[in-house]
Amino acid sequence: MLTQWRRACLRILGPGGRACFSTSTRWCAPKPVAMEDFSCDLIRNFSIIAHIDHGKSTLADRLLELTGTIKKKEVGKNEQVLDKLKVERERGITVKAQTASMMHTSGGKQHVLNLIDTPGHVDFAWEVSRSLAACQGALLLVDASQGVQAQTISVFHIAQERGLKIIPVLNKIDLPAAQPERIAAQMEATFGTDPADIIRISAKTGRGVDEVLRAIIDRIPPPSGVPTKPLKAFLFDSQYDRYRGVISLVSIQDGILKKGDRIASCYTKKKYEIAEIGIMNPEENPVNGLYPGQVGYIACNMKESSEAHIGDTLYRVGAAVDPMPGFKPAKAMVYAGIFPIDTSDFPKLEESIKRLALTDRSVTVQRESSTALGQGCRLGFLGTLHMDVFRQRLEDEHDANIIITAPTVPYKIVYKDREVFVSNPTEFPDAIDVASKVKEIQEPVVKASIIAPEEYFGEMMDLCFSHRAEELDHRYLDAGTGTSSRIMLNCVMPLSEIVTGFFDQLKSRSSGFASFDYEEAGYKASDLAKMVFLLNGKPVDALALIVHRSNEDKIGKIWVKKLVKVIPRQMFEVPIQAAVGKKIISRETLSAYRADVTAGLYGGDVSRKMKQLENQKEGKKKMKRMGTVDMPQEAFFDIMSSRK
Ligand SMILES: Nc1nc2c(ncn2[C@@H]2O[C@H](COP(=O)(O)OP(=O)(O)OP(=O)(O)O)[C@@H](O)[C@H]2O)c(=O)[nH]1
Secondary structure, three states: OHHHHHHHHHHHHOHHHOOOOOOHHHEOOOOOEOHHHOOHHHEEEEEEEEOOOOOHHHHHHHHHHHOOOEOOOOOOOOOOOOOOOHHHHHHOOOOOOOEEEEEEEEOOEEEEEEEEEOOOOHHHHHHHHHHHOOOOEEEEEEEOOOOOOHHHHHHHHHHHHOOOEEEEEEEOOOOOOOOHHHHHHHHHHHHOOOHHHOEEOOOOOOOOHHHHHHHHHHHOOOOOOOOOOOOEEEEEEEEEEOOOEEEEEEEEEEOOEEOOOEEEEOOOOOEEEOOEEEEEOOOEEEEOEEOOOOEEEEEEEEOOHHHOOOOOEEEEOOOOOOOOOOOOOOOOOEEEEEEEOOHHHHHHHHHHHHHHHHHOOOOEEEEEEEOOOEEEEEEEEOOHHHHHHHHHHHHHHHOOOEEEOOOEOOEEEEEOOOEEEEOOHHHOOOHHHHHHHEEEEEEEEEEEEEEEEHHHHHHHHHHHHHOOOEEEEEEEOOOOOOOOOEEEEEEEEEHHHHOOOHHHHHHHHOOOOOEEEEEEEEEEEOOEEEEEEEEOOEEOHHHOEEEEHHHHHHHHHHHHHHHHHHOOOOOOOEEEEEEEOOEEEEEEEEOOOOOOOOOOOOOOOHHHHHHHHHHHHHHHHHHHHHOOOOOOHHHHHHHHHHHO
16 A cells, blocks of 8 residues: 555656656556566667757657557657656756666567666766666767767767767658758768668657667677676666665676565675565566666665665675776766755755755755855756756755855865865965965866857857867868868867856857867866955955956956846945955945935025934944945845856
C-alpha cells in the first residue's frame, strides 16, 4: 500500500520529488521484465550527443515511441519525455541526463537498448562525459540546416577519447533550409566521416528513425561482462527521492545484482542492502536482477547524496574488486550569493536550497552573511546557465523570493607564503593588502572555440578582444566543400568575461549564427582589483565587484549610473561612488526629496521661513552623518538582475 502511494506521488512529483509533467496517460503500463533473458550480446548502451537544440530529446522520444516504450504523442504536443524538469520543458533544454531502457526485436531476437540522454549546453559538459562512461556507442546528431557547431566538435572528441562507436546522424532534413549534402561534406571534412555512413532523418516526423534503430543494433558493439565474475557495478548518476533516499543509476560491468544483495562502495567503504532494483522504462520499472552490460537503478537506503559518489564502483560485501577509473569531480566555476528578499525567510530558503542541492550534485552550498542583504547562502555552479536553472527551480519548485548576486569566478590570490581561492568579492584583498602582501592575483581562463560564418569574423574578433581574449589560431571549417565558409576561432580568455552576458552578445552580433564552446585552461596572472560602491560614503558589501584594471573606469561609470536609477531618493542628497582602493572612479549624486517645510507659513515672515530651511538642512546633515541610506531589498533585486 505504502509503495503504491509512493509510486503515485512519484508520478506526480517526478523522481526526487521534482515537479514532473502529468502525462501518465501516455505511459504504457510497466511490464514485468525478465532481465536474465538478456545476455550481453543483446544489449546496446548508447547516448545521443549533439550541439544544443540539434534534436537529441526529440530523437529520444521517437526511439521510445518506435520501440513501444511510450505511446505515440498526440499531434501538437511538443514536450519531451526525457526532459522531465519544468525548466527543461520551458526552456527547451536538457539539464539533467536521463536514462531509458527500450525493448526492441531485431533479427527475431529481443534486445535491450539503454539510451542515456545528455544535455547539450556547455555548462553541463560534465553530465555528458559522465553519461558516456556507461556507453559503448553514441549517435552524433547534427542539424542539417545549421551544420557542425562548436559543441558538436567538443562532444565528438569526448566520445572519440572514450573509444565509443560513433554513428553520424543528420537531423531535421524536413526543414526547407536543410542542406544534407553540404553538411555531410562538412562532417567528412571535420571528422573524417564517410558520407555513406551518415543516416539522414527527421526526428520530428520520424522519417529515417527506424534506420537509426537498426544502426544501434548493427554498429554499436555490445558491452562485455561475465555473469560468473564478482559483482562490479559502475555508479554513474544519482538522484534524491524524499521517500527512498538516494536512487543510483548503475551499469553492471560483471556479476549479477539482485534485490536483497549486500553491497559496498569502493569509495566510501559503506555497506548497504539493495531494497529495490529496476530499469528506467522510461519510468522506474522494478526487475529481479541486473546482469552484465545492463543499466538500471538501485535503491539501497542511502541517506545522503554525498554517499553516492559518481564514478564509484560497487561490489558484493565479502568480494572486493578493484575500483574502475572514476571521474574528476564536477568543479564549480561560477559563484553567487542567494538571499531572501524578506530577510525573515532565510530558514525556509536555506531548507529549499539544501533540498534542491540534493537533486543536483554539482552545486556547492555554503552559508554567507552580508550587512546589506542579511543571511544567505553562497552557491557554486558549473556555469551561468546552470546558475539560472537553479534559480528558476528554486522559484518554481520552492516558491522562493530571492535576490541573487552578480556571478563571480574563483580567483587565486598568491600571497608570499600561501595561495587562497576567493570566490566572493567581499573576501578579495583590498588595494593596500594587494600592494603589501600579495605576490600575484590569478584568474581562471578558458580555451574558447567560436564558429561563425566568414562575414561575421570581424565582429567576432572585436567582441573577443573587448573581452580580453588572446587568439590562438583560426581556420576555415568548410574548406573543400564548395560552399561559403565558416571560421573557427580558438582563443584563450578569462572565464569572468564569459559569465557576464558574453554568449548573448555573441549571438546578437552574429545574428544567431555563431556557436560557442569552452573548456578550462588553468589560471593566469592578471591585473585585478576589488571595486566597491559607496552610498553616502559607506561601502555596501553586496555590491562589490572584481574588475580588471583596464576596465575599471567603464565599469565604475556604468554601475554608478544604474545605482542612481534604482535607489529611491532620500530626505538628503546621497553621493553614489565607485572606488578602487582610495581612488574614486566615478560619482553621481542622488538628489534629495525636498519636503516643503515652508508650506503653511503665511505672509512675509522671512526669518521664520529661513529658520525652517536651516532646520531642514540640519536634519539632512544629521541623516548624512548617520549615513542611513534607505536601500530597500527590491532595489538590490533590480541592480542584481541587471548585472546578469
Ligand atoms: N523541423 C524539425 N525540427 C526538429 C527536429 N528535431 C527537433 N526539432 C526541433 O528542434 C528543437 C530542439 O529540439 P530538442 O529535441 O529539444 O533539442 P535538444 O538537442 O534535445 O536540445 P538540448 O537538450 O537543449 O540540447 C525543438 O523545437 C524541436 O521540435 C526535426 O527533425 N525537424
